[in-house]
Structure formats: C-alpha cells, structure tokens
Amino acid sequence: MAVSPTRVRVILSGVRSVTHLVYAASWLRHLLAETTVPVEVVVLDVGAGFGRARVDERQVRDYLPEDPRLTVTTEVRREHWEATPGVARVLLSIGAPGTRAWGRLVVTGRGRRPRVVVVDEGIGSFGDRRTRRDAYRRQGGRGPWPAVRAGVVTAAHRLLTDVHWSLYERVDGRWEVVADVAAEFRRRLSGVAADPGSAVYLTQPWPDIGVMSEPAYLAHLAAVRDACAAHGVGLLLRPHPSEDRSRYAGFALSEGTVPAELAREVAEAPVVIGSNSTALLNLAAVHGARAVRVTAPELEPLEAELSERQSTLLDAFLPASVPVAGLRAALDRGHPRPRPADPA
Structure with missing residues (x-):
C-alpha cells in the first residue's frame, strides 16, 4: 500500500529567464491546489541566463507563488538530492528534463525515479530534433555536438517526462490556450499604461x-x-x-x-x-x-x-x-x- 507523502520536494532546473519562472509558477500553483502538504522548491543554477539576461534570487522569489506551505531555496545542499522517507521528489524542468539532475536523483534514490514535470521554454518547446539541432548551431555549437545534444534532449523528453505542463495544447487538431498557465501570465502583468499613439x-x-x-x-x-x-x-x-x-x-x-x-x-x-x-x-x-x-x-x-x-x-x-x-x-x-x- 502506498504511503502518502508528508512533504513534496521540487527540484527546479533549467531556469534561464523570468518567463521560465512564470511557466514554473503556474505548475507550482497547480500543485499547491492539489495537495495539502508542505512544498519545498530547490532552484538550481540561479544566475544563469541568455546574453545579458540573468535570473537572480530576487526574481526567483518575486515570481514563484507566495503561499504559507511553499518554501524556496537557492542554496543547494547534499540533503536536497537524497531520498527521504515521506518526501515525494519531483524534477520540474524547463523545456526538457534536466538529465544531470535526473541522473543524480536516480542515484541518490537507489534507482527510484523522481516524477518529471516539463514546462515550456517558449516556442522551442514545440520543435523537434531538427529544429533543436539548428537552434544549437545558431547558438554557437560546432561539429557533431548540436546534433548529439538535440538527440539527447529529444530522447529525454520522450522517455523521462511524466507530465508536460504547457501553455498550448492541441485538441482535435486545433491549438488552444491552457487557462491555468495563461492565468499566471496575466497575474504577473505589470508596468505603465501603453502609449496610445x-x-x-x-x-x-x-x-x-x-x-x-x-x-x-x-x-x-x-x-x-x-x-x-x-x-x-x-x-x-x-x-x-x-x-x-x-x-x-x-x-x-x-x-x-x-x-x-x-x-x-x-x-x-x-x-x-x-x-x-x-x-x-x-x-x-x-x-x-x-x-x-x-x-x-x-x-x-x-x-x-x-x-x-x-x-x-x-x-x-x-x-x-x-x-x-x-x-x-x-x-x-x-x-x-x-x-x-x-x-x-
């Protein structure tokens, strides 16, 4: 008989932009609505990003949900990787499963796989192996590595993902917006009034x-x-x-x-x-x-x-x-x- 967890630990990997935090926040808000136990979020690689854009700790805390049951840490410690009795482990990844994080969780869990949830990284999430290879080449990849990396990412997405939490889904051949994810973008809308001219x-x-x-x-x-x-x-x-x-x-x-x-x-x-x-x-x-x-x-x-x-x-x-x-x-x-x- 399965034992209900007393806590959920979420390892968040692959955040490279504020928008990635919004995608992740929408799933975390869903998780909080589905469970009554505390949720701990461990954010990997804070400070990573593209070009001049970097995600810092303040942005992590500003854009992830505020809830008395949710705690967020950016200081990754050994115990965060360990399998602890009563703690459900989730790997929440941007774009595709973080294979390094997944491998470490499997090793420390003595072969037990974490639940893997993948949220969008953007339009790239709707590409395929060819488009990923081409994108890696534009980002400076040389030789066979873009093709190898694209193959690994595509295989990981197909074999490791348990839940794909996306802003868009195809229903009966038509693309539709997923309301729960869209709500997070509207919730985070800020700034000044638009210039009407x-x-x-x-x-x-x-x-x-x-x-x-x-x-x-x-x-x-x-x-x-x-x-x-x-x-x-x-x-x-x-x-x-x-x-x-x-x-x-x-x-x-x-x-x-x-x-x-x-x-x-x-x-x-x-x-x-x-x-x-x-x-x-x-x-x-x-x-x-x-x-x-x-x-x-x-x-x-x-x-x-x-x-x-x-x-x-x-x-x-x-x-x-x-x-x-x-x-x-x-x-x-x-x-x-x-x-x-x-x-x-």
Missing part, C-alpha cells in the same frame, strides 16, 4: 547570433518606423532582455525591462510588431494583443526551418507574415484582436 516592435538579438548583420537589422527597423509613421503612429522598440539596449541609439525605446508578455505597456499597445517569437505569440494568445508579423529576407530561412507544430501554432494566433514593404497596408487594413484565454 505608438506601435511596439519586439526586437530579437539577430546580430548576436549571426542571423542579420547589425547595419542590416537597424535598416530593417528604420523601414518599420517609416511604415508606422506613414500609418500615423510612432514606433517604440522593446529590446529582447538579452540585448544591449545601446544598440538602438536613435530609436525610441519602450520603458521597462521585464519580458514583453509581462509588460502592460506592450500588451495593451495599439499594435505589437515582430518576427516569429514566443513573446509575440503569447501577447496575442494570452492578452489578446493586436499583433503583426513582419519578415525580412534574412529571416526567411528561419521561417522555413520551423517544425510543423511550431508553424501551425504561430498561425493559429498570429496573422501571416508581411514584408516591410507591405507593413503599412497591413496596419491600414487592421485585423481583429484574437480572443484571449478565459481567465482561470
């Missing part, structure tokens, strides 16, 4: 990963600004959290540094413009933002490399991409805002 463009670190040269990207943004002016609105850039904001000297920038899908000044803007990205998708699907996808010749290979799941998910909530030359017409034409997920 300006569109917001979500930049990407394309020059940093070799997709576009910096001069070409700045010229692309200037053309977007001209199209917005012809439509009768200004343009504010919202830099990606990993970017050096000084790159955009000469452009007006949106205030605030939280991820775009957590920023009121972006979510409630008259229109949000960008290329294929997790943030643009989430803004449209979760907050009902009016979104416009704009492309460039340098971005077309990335669009062609999307997996079927990624492509259909983006198309479910975003309009078709237009070149900069067609942007003014798209803005003049307008389109209805998507219906956001029902509040939980």
Whole structure:
C-alpha cells in the first residue's frame, strides 16, 4: 500500500529567464491546489541566463507563488538530492528534463525515479530534433555536438517526462490556450499604461547570433518606423532582455525591462510588431494583443526551418507574415484582436 507523502520536494532546473519562472509558477500553483502538504522548491543554477539576461534570487522569489506551505531555496545542499522517507521528489524542468539532475536523483534514490514535470521554454518547446539541432548551431555549437545534444534532449523528453505542463495544447487538431498557465501570465502583468499613439516592435538579438548583420537589422527597423509613421503612429522598440539596449541609439525605446508578455505597456499597445517569437505569440494568445508579423529576407530561412507544430501554432494566433514593404497596408487594413484565454 502506498504511503502518502508528508512533504513534496521540487527540484527546479533549467531556469534561464523570468518567463521560465512564470511557466514554473503556474505548475507550482497547480500543485499547491492539489495537495495539502508542505512544498519545498530547490532552484538550481540561479544566475544563469541568455546574453545579458540573468535570473537572480530576487526574481526567483518575486515570481514563484507566495503561499504559507511553499518554501524556496537557492542554496543547494547534499540533503536536497537524497531520498527521504515521506518526501515525494519531483524534477520540474524547463523545456526538457534536466538529465544531470535526473541522473543524480536516480542515484541518490537507489534507482527510484523522481516524477518529471516539463514546462515550456517558449516556442522551442514545440520543435523537434531538427529544429533543436539548428537552434544549437545558431547558438554557437560546432561539429557533431548540436546534433548529439538535440538527440539527447529529444530522447529525454520522450522517455523521462511524466507530465508536460504547457501553455498550448492541441485538441482535435486545433491549438488552444491552457487557462491555468495563461492565468499566471496575466497575474504577473505589470508596468505603465501603453502609449496610445505608438506601435511596439519586439526586437530579437539577430546580430548576436549571426542571423542579420547589425547595419542590416537597424535598416530593417528604420523601414518599420517609416511604415508606422506613414500609418500615423510612432514606433517604440522593446529590446529582447538579452540585448544591449545601446544598440538602438536613435530609436525610441519602450520603458521597462521585464519580458514583453509581462509588460502592460506592450500588451495593451495599439499594435505589437515582430518576427516569429514566443513573446509575440503569447501577447496575442494570452492578452489578446493586436499583433503583426513582419519578415525580412534574412529571416526567411528561419521561417522555413520551423517544425510543423511550431508553424501551425504561430498561425493559429498570429496573422501571416508581411514584408516591410507591405507593413503599412497591413496596419491600414487592421485585423481583429484574437480572443484571449478565459481567465482561470
């Protein structure tokens, strides 16, 4: 007869951004609603991130749920890995199971596997082995290692995951927003009121990963600004959290540094413009933002490399991409805002 646990210990791995904390928080809130015992969260690798974006301890505590039964620690000790009688162990991973953490939990548990819950990392969670390999190459991987890493991650996801807790799920061939996860994004919306006279463009670190040269990207943004002016609105850039904001000297920038899908000044803007990205998708699907996808010749290979799941998910909530030359017409034409997920 199984013995009910007296405590749940959650090892949280793979956090590289504030948005990852929001995904994780939505599952932790679900867990607290499903159990009556204390929950201990042990966060691995605080301080990791992409580019200039780093997740610090303050952000961990700010974005994970506040509950009298929930404790959070970022100081990882040996006893956190050990199998303790009465303690249920859960590996909560971003994007794919953390194989190192999983292996250590299995060893210390004398072969007993932890429960594995995987939450989204973003649009990459809906890719496949090929798209993961290509992404690792863009991030600087060389030789066979991107393919090897993609294979390991894909296999781990298939073999080790017990629960995939996602913002989007496919039901009868249609993509739907999962209300419990969407509610966490709306709960964390903050910032100032949107500028009613300006569109917001979500930049990407394309020059940093070799997709576009910096001069070409700045010229692309200037053309977007001209199209917005012809439509009768200004343009504010919202830099990606990993970017050096000084790159955009000469452009007006949106205030605030939280991820775009957590920023009121972006979510409630008259229109949000960008290329294929997790943030643009989430803004449209979760907050009902009016979104416009704009492309460039340098971005077309990335669009062609999307997996079927990624492509259909983006198309479910975003309009078709237009070149900069067609942007003014798209803005003049307008389109209805998507219906956001029902509040939980």
